[in-house]
Amino acid sequence: MSEPMAINGDMAIAMAWKQIDPDVVAAYPITPQTIIVEAFSDFVANGEVNTEYVCAESEHSALTICVGASAAGARVATATASAGLAFMWEMLYVTASMRMPIIMAVANRTLSGPINIHCDHSDAMGGRDSGWLQLFGENVQEAYDNTIMAFRIAEDMRVRLPIMTCLDGFIITHALERLEMLDDKTVKDFVGPFRPVRPLLDVKQPTTYGPLAMPDYYYELKYQVQASMDAALDVAKKTMDDFAKVSGRKYHLAEGYRTEDADYVMVAMGSTAGTMRYVVDQLRAQGKKVGAVKVRLFRPFPAADVAKLLEGKKAVAVMDRAMSPGTGSPLYMDVLQSISRMKDPPRVSNYVYGLGGRDLIPGQLTEVFQEIMANKGDRINFMGVRK
Amino acid sequence: MNLKELSHTEERLVEGHRLCAGCAEPIIARQVLMGTSKPVVVANATGCFEVSTSNYPFTSWNVPWIHTAFENAPATISGVEAAYNSLKRQNKISEEVKFVVFGGDGATYDIGFQSLSGAIERGHDFLYVCFNNEAYMNTGIQRSGATPKGASTTTCPSGTCTPGKKEFPKDLTRIIIAHDLPYAAQASPHNWKDLIEKSRKGIDTPGPAFINVISPCPRGWRHDGSQTIALSKLAVETCVWPLYEYENGEWRVTGESLRIAEGKKEKRPVMDWLNSQGRFKQLTKSKFSPVADEIQQNVDKKWESLLKLCHM
Amino acid sequence: MANEGSSSLPAGGMIIEAGSSKKYKTGEWRAQRPEVDKAKCTDCLTCWIYCPDNSVMVKDEKMVGFKYSHCKGCGICANQCPVKAITMKEEGVE
Ligand SMILES: Cc1ncc(C[n+]2csc(CCOP(=O)(O)OP(=O)(O)O)c2C)c(N)n1
Ligand code: SF4
Ligand code: SF4
Ligand code: SF4
Ligand SMILES: [Mg+2]
Numbered sequence: 001m002s003e004p005m006a007i008n009g010d011m012a013i014a015m016a017w018k019q020i021d022p023d024v025v026a027a028y029p030i031t032p033q034t035i036i037v038e039a040f041s042d043f044v045a046n047g048e049v050n051t052e053y054v055c056a057e058s059e060h061s062a063l064t065i066c067v068g069a070s071a072a073g074a075r076v077a078t079a080t081a082s083a084g085l086a087f088m089w090e091m092l093y094v095t096a097s098m099r100m101p102i103i104m105a106v107a108n109r110t111l112s113g114p115i116n117i118h119c120d121h122s123d124a125m126g127g128r129d130s131g132w133l134q135l136f137g138e139n140v141q142e143a144y145d146n147t148i149m150a151f152r153i154a155e156d157m158r159v160r161l162p163i164m165t166c167l168d169g170f171i172i173t174h175a176l177e178r179l180e181m182l183d184d185k186t187v188k189d190f191v192g193p194f195r196p197v198r199p200l201l202d203v204k205q206p207t208t209y210g211p212l213a214m215p216d217y218y219y220e221l222k223y224q225v226q227a228s229m230d231a232a233l234d235v236a237k238k239t240m241d242d243f244a245k246v247s248g249r250k251y252h253l254a255e256g257y258r259t260e261d262a263d264y265v266m267v268a269m270g271s272t273a274g275t276m277r278y279v280v281d282q283l284r285a286q287g288k289k290v291g292a293v294k295v296r297l298f299r300p301f302p303a304a305d306v307a308k309l310l311e312g313k314k315a316v317a318v319m320d321r322a323m324s325p326g327t328g329s330p331l332y333m334d335v336l337q338s339i340s341r342m343k344d345p346p347r348v349s350n351y352v353y354g355l356g357g358r359d360l361i362p363g364q365l366t367e368v369f370q371e372i373m374a375n376k377g378d379r380i381n382f383m384g385v386r387k
Numbered sequence: 388m389n390l391k392e393l394s395h396t397e398e399r400l401v402e403g404h405r406l407c408a409g410c411a412e413p414i415i416a417r418q419v420l421m422g423t424s425k426p427v428v429v430a431n432a433t434g435c436f437e438v439s440t441s442n443y444p445f446t447s448w449n450v451p452w453i454h455t456a457f458e459n460a461p462a463t464i465s466g467v468e469a470a471y472n473s474l475k476r477q478n479k480i481s482e483e484v485k486f487v488v489f490g491g492d493g494a495t496y497d498i499g500f501q502s503l504s505g506a507i508e509r510g511h512d513f514l515y516v517c518f519n520n521e522a523y524m525n526t527g528i529q530r531s532g533a534t535p536k537g538a539s540t541t542t543c544p545s546g547t548c549t550p551g552k553k554e555f556p557k558d559l560t561r562i563i564i565a566h567d568l569p570y571a572a573q574a575s576p577h578n579w580k581d582l583i584e585k586s587r588k589g590i591d592t593p594g595p596a597f598i599n600v601i602s603p604c605p606r607g608w609r610h611d612g613s614q615t616i617a618l619s620k621l622a623v624e625t626c627v628w629p630l631y632e633y634e635n636g637e638w639r640v641t642g643e644s645l646r647i648a649e650g651k652k653e654k655r656p657v658m659d660w661l662n663s664q665g666r667f668k669q670l671t672k673s674k675f676s677p678v679a680d681e682i683q684q685n686v687d688k689k690w691e692s693l694l695k696l697c698h699m
Numbered sequence: 700m701a702n703e704g705s706s707s708l709p710a711g712g713m714i715i716e717a718g719s720s721k722k723y724k725t726g727e728w729r730a731q732r733p734e735v736d737k738a739k740c741t742d743c744l745t746c747w748i749y750c751p752d753n754s755v756m757v758k759d760e761k762m763v764g765f766k767y768s769h770c771k772g773c774g775i776c777a778n779q780c781p782v783k784a785i786t787m788k789e790e791g792v793e
Contacts, residue, residue, distance in 0.1 A: 023477070024470050024473055026465075026466065026469065051473065054465060054469050054509065057501060057505030058501065058502075058505070060459060061459060064463050064502070065462050065463075065465045066466060067463065067466060068430070068462065068469075069470035069473075070466075071453055071466075072428075072474075073474065076466075090456060091455065091456065091459070094456060098455070200467055201428065201470065201480055201484060202451070203426035203428070203450070203451060203482060203484060206448060206452070207452075208441055208446035208448050209452065209453040210441070210454035210455050211441035211442065211443045212437070212443060213443040214443070217444065221443075
């Protein structure tokens with residue numbers, strides 16, 4: 001393990017990629033992801049990686065290039081955000097359905113309009129049904145660690161699905177924080193060599209990729225993605241266990257904080273988790289029985305793990321940094337499905353916050369706890385909006 | 388090169404595909420793939436050819452083949468080629484592999500134009516072949532940027548007020564040549580020698596190459612399937628579809644077009660072309676006859692300008 | 700109707716048996732059947748290069764007949780044969 005350093009989240013991802021040295025990277029710049037591809041371009045320019053770096057003319061092409069390269073037999077990474085991810089949308093489904101284990105950093109940024117470069121999770125949520133795994137990091141260290149674990153999870157033969165490694169735009173991408181990097185050999189050994197499956201470039205065994213499938217086969221082929229998602233829960237768990245052995249940092253699919261004896265629990269993803277734990281500590285000091293759950297793996301959703309953390313609680317507040325106009329927000333809906341078979345389920349409320357980079361201050365989370373402890377609040381609440 | 392020699396080449400696209408009887412697309416694809424004996428990887432844009440040659444669980448492909456979507460086949464091959472370069476540099480593969488893309492005119496002139504332009508600008512080593520049947524056939528004969536003026540399609544139908552498409556098509560071959568790429572050409576399947584030779588050049592030339600091939604479509608053009616090759620020849624004889632190539636900055640007319648340019652072959656009237664297909668039949672009505680004249684004038688104008696580029 | 704289960708299909712919809720469409724007999728689409736008069740035929744192979752369905756059979760550089768299992772009866776071969784050695788006959792009529 002090398003000396004800790006101060007580095008921003010985008011750079012941490014670029015450093016992880018450098019250690020992994022993917023065969024191909026194809027990307028298109030967009031704030032707040034751009035630092036990743038700029039830094040990585042430097043590594044390429046200086047011969048520090050073997051990667052073939054393709055400057056695509058759009059995000060749609062960037063992801064398509066990744067799919068072509070992955071099918072050809074290469075280990076591939078890319079990065080995007082916001083409008084870029086939305087522009088890739090068609091290809092997200094294609095990537096997953098073709099079972100391409102591509103790793104994509106998503107510097108979470110809201111979607112237009114109005115156009116806005118700041119953080120929320122709307123971009124990633126647009127891809128939640130596409131068949132990609134989605135890991136959310138809380139800070140720079142997790143952005144780095146998630147990236148390394150992602151390659152191993154995606155490339156596992158039981159999974160073979162693409163993964164988005166999500167990090168909050170600006171809040172993590174641009175913030176200088178402490179990072180402990182693993183040494184290159186540890187990373188290389190942990191990730192292992194890339195194992196292609198029937199690569200296109202194997203001209204002796206010609207494979208047809210991406211055929212037309214009619215109603216008699218489409219459903220079965222789509223179900224493969226579901227089966228792989230099921231397997232991914234175990235593979236991710238096991239990968240996190242193994243990662244703890246080499247890094248000393250132990251992660252879980254969903255992480256409880258002071259939840260054991262809590263009656264009231266807040267659930268969130270990404271950088272908000274730190275604020276949430278701070279507020280929990282404050283309220284605990286006042287004798288309130290509160291706790292927090294951070295969801296690290298959003299797809300596949302670790303419903304059993306989340307249910308276990310929420311079992312027996314009185315009320316739960318689900319913090320969504322995205323909205324689904326006309327219904328509950330994505331994380332809320334998933335928490336609800338997790339507890340749907342519980343005998344005596346907690347009262348669950350949804351709080352939409354932080355859209356388009358709107359600041360979240362700890363006092364607001366304290367108020368949310370107070371509201372759910374008082375059995376108040378609507379099912380779906382839009383925190384801090386001037387109505 | 389003669390047909391007897393060619394008959395020994397392995398078939399890279401096999402029978403059992405579901406293209407209409409008499410479709411030109413598989414004829415073109417077979418000829419293009421006869422342009423090299425080296426291993427090839429093929430990428431395909433969504434369209435008639437793609438859906439008909441890969442109807443799961445069957446494939447008509449004897450070579451590695453990939454389809455990802457409609458508008459991005461050049462990006463798909465860019466990725467395959469990038470992986471090839473990377474793996475080769477790392478000594479993970481040794482074999483020489485060539486890359487060929489097939490896309491319809493919709494995929495090429497319209498929705499995938501940006502992807503093609505980007506891939507050419509980046510300089511990937513591939514041959515892009517456009518099956519130009521001058522409309523979106525797979526989805527039921529809708530207008531494209533390649534649809535000729537006066538043709539009736541399902542989205543620019545002829546009616547009492549309009550004769551079909553009102554605009555001339557864009558000249559995509561020249562737009563591609565404006566990228567100043569190493570090799571570009573127009574071809575027709577009736578002149579197999581010319582098409583195979585152009586394909587060979589396109590495949591062997593390092594860097595991007597583009598061939599735009601006229602591709603008669605019995606269903607969309609409304610002609611008998613047996614006429615497919617005869618019509619592709621007529622397109623050349625009327626100068627509606629001149630055969631030419633652009634190689635290292637030089638323009639050259641080829642095949643029948645060269646003979647017409649040299650005055651050794653008659654340039655047939657465009658009316659012969661218009662009369663040969665149902666999609667133009669409204670142009671024979673006196674009301675729309677000025678349109679037929681405009682088409683002839685446009686063909687003449689484009690032909691003269693091509694000859695200038697060829698210094699003829 | 701297909702009966703393979705999801706887990707028995709190769710991952711991601713890839714087709715690992717190259718050229719498997721030969722098993723799909725498009726000859727059933729045919730309304731007219733090409734017939735060759737070998738007495739006229741010069742083995743120029745024009746019909747072979749223009750057949751959209753690889754259905755002109757060539758052996759040792761000689762045209763030896765049609766692959767009726769796949770020939771769709773488009774009539775291009777008959778139309779293009781320089782010596783008119785091929786005629787199209789109504790399918791089912793002897
Ligand atoms: C993004 C997208 N838009 C539209 C379609 C529908 N679509 C599929 S093929 C096609 C037309 C294909 O036309 P062309 O490229 O000319 O090929 P052809 O079928 O004529 O050979 C269309 C509109 C699609 N598959 N994807
Ligand atoms: S519609 Fe036209 S292009 Fe499509 S398969 Fe039929 S003949 Fe070929
Ligand atoms: S085109 Fe006619 S002459 Fe030539 S090989 Fe075919 S049948 Fe024989
Ligand atoms: S009729 Fe058409 S499909 Fe049949 S052999 Fe002749 S050209 Fe081929
Ligand atoms: Mg078309």
